[in-house]
Amino acid sequence: MELDDATLHFPFDTGPGGTHPTEFDALRGFCPVAPVVLPSGDRAWLASRYDDILTVLGDPRFSRRPDIPGAPRLVAAYDGTMVKDMIVAMDAPEHTRIRRIVQGAFTPRRIRTWQPRVQAVADDLLDAFAASPGRTGDIYEGFALPLPIRIISELLGIPEADAASFRRWTEMGLSLTRWTREELVAAHREYIAYVATLIAERRAAPPVSDEDDADLLDALVSARDDDDRLSETELVNLVRALISAGHETTATVFSRGLYTLLTHPEQLALLRAEPERLNDAVEEILRFVPPGSGGTPRIVTTELELGGVTVRPGEGVVAPFGVANRDPARFPDPDRFDITRDPAGHIAFGHGPHHCLGVHLARLELRTAFETVLRRLPDLELAVPASELAWSEGLRVLKLQALPVRW
Template sequence: MSNPDPTSPSEPVVDSAELFQDPYAVYGRLREEGPVHRITGTDGLPAWLVTRYDDVRRALADPRLSLDKRNATPGGYRGMALPPALDANLLNMDPPDHTRIRRMVTKVFTPRHVEGLRVPIRRAADRLLDSLAGQDEADLIPSYAAPLPITVICDLLGVPQAQRPDFRAWTDALVAPDPTRPERAREAVGRLLSFFTRLIADKRTRPADDLLSALIAVRDEEDRLSEDELMSLAFLILVAGYENTVHLIGNAVAALLAHPDQLAALRADAGLLDRAVEELARYDGPVPLAIRRFPTEDIVIGGATVPAGETVLLSLAAAHRDPRRFTDPDRLDLGRDATGHLALGHGIHYCLGAPLARMETGIALTALFDRFPGLSLAVPPQDLRRRPSMRSRGLLALPVRTADRPGRTGRGASVG
């Protein structure tokens, strides 16, 4: 990311490696230099970066900032090319289509539906932890943080057990692409499209007690959802519900293990769990930047005039560490009232799956620290490797020691 000022076109503002490893320091510097920056993104295209909490929060709810790519300046946006059957999703829509589809989802994805997943999620977590029993060391990303959300998504969508290994492999290839083999992500998109086509046809013939069957019933009975919109909705539930939750769980565990005093406080008071999940989402959430937006008219953000159609990037990472909103924001404090954090969005695009993500994370932490009260990092916190991505903040690996070591203390009450 660099400053496109023509007087110094090569002067770097951000080192990409530093940005990927510690976006908080990078975005923090920019935030204190000014609320809005004209930058060049890693895709080589210009964008406007918004860094301060109040500006970011207002922008997230501003109806003049469109998610519809058709409102972008021609040639001013590059993103993954998806087939129309997967691209007609809520992250590319504005009202009234967004309102119509979101209302249909909330009609079937109710709080009662989410609460009904609590026991299955805990069972899935316990099964995964059973497989780690007897191991002194483990990598919690592939063994716990990743398989737990995909299990939940498969249960939610009604993916048959026999098809889940392939489903997870295609999903992994899509959300964590190998930069040396870009064709694998494209192949995964095609396979997922074929998979969802078959799954939807099967659910129409043999509906079950799952979210996808319920959405199909609403679509077919009320005829208010196109086939592409239905397909795209299933795809969005998969991608958003999987990738973000993996990173939320992984980042939360890493943060707690790097702050043993906070972990001890949580273990001593299970009543802190809900507040802890909010603070962990603020402190090191899975999404450093909200999805790009395009002004439908010239607008002023943080004193800067942003022309219609240009790309606007809202830095959640900078907003969450803004001292104007959060006292001592670089400190993890599970007792903090983190209400108002933006990790799950704000406004009409607030995450539909937020209650499920919160519940999954709380259960994942409770089950993990109940099973392994002496859990510790196997490497120093600064040596944890992050995914090289501006779009998401996640760990490539989370190596831990599951057994107590001589001289280690910290056993306490159950987290939950």
């Protein structure tokens, strides 16, 4: 089989209520590494088995660099130059160097110190949300999204009032088909200019006298100005990546996870009766509705065999996280949502060198958000039939446009 044989178009349409596409189940059985057509019109291989996906994500022979000549593009509107010098589009040693600069801010020990603040923000937001007239409201806009926005804004020391702008730029960056190339290029430039202004303003501000009062943006600017460990372009793009990744994925997982609990009342009742299952429930939610798509092709640098197929240098392989999490060889009865299962081994946050930097912060935010909402709103339910909820279209991730609830 060759890439020219591709007739399947990826990504596949989801089923009703955001259910997992059924095409993957068939592919695992007869063509676990299949040729597909991407939204750009380029062709790539699609892996659908857990073990093959882990190989693609962890093996250095699969590059993240989209600027390799001839590399297949997920989206026609983007080219490799638009993500050059971004941590998500780097291989070692550049990727390793930049990751080391920022990873100290996201260690389990450092993130634990944020627990009281995350709880305080969750309580403050829910106070306002629960005061909504008629005891109804959109919990996505009223709680799920503002929570991680406020935390990442405080972590980086950026104005929360700018959230509307970076929300828009982030969503446009997730586009497959929704916006034109001209619109995406304009948004890309606006986002870069915004972050460059943040950095310039931070440089112009009086230096922080106490190191404990410094935020992450101070540390990153220092890594550029004092230690020369970042280029200016790398600094801008790293801050941009942290802002976007720091709010969108957590809000999406929380809202889809809450929707999943509300549409699986027996699981919700079990969690309410046994709140000590919270950590397991969050991990099952992450397995069931992972925060990222993993849909960006990895570029093969050396001829090799994957899933019985020979893949050649310059070809791309798509290795979606959520598909690995639904492989019945790894997770029995994977399409069943079950908070009592052992979800260990799920790759909701990726795998290998590009495993999500903010995994500990995301878990803290999710656990705090679910615990707070379920404890304080014991009668929570959907305010409309599940069939009436609107889901995103034309994006790399599947998200609810709103989640109206009553309590």
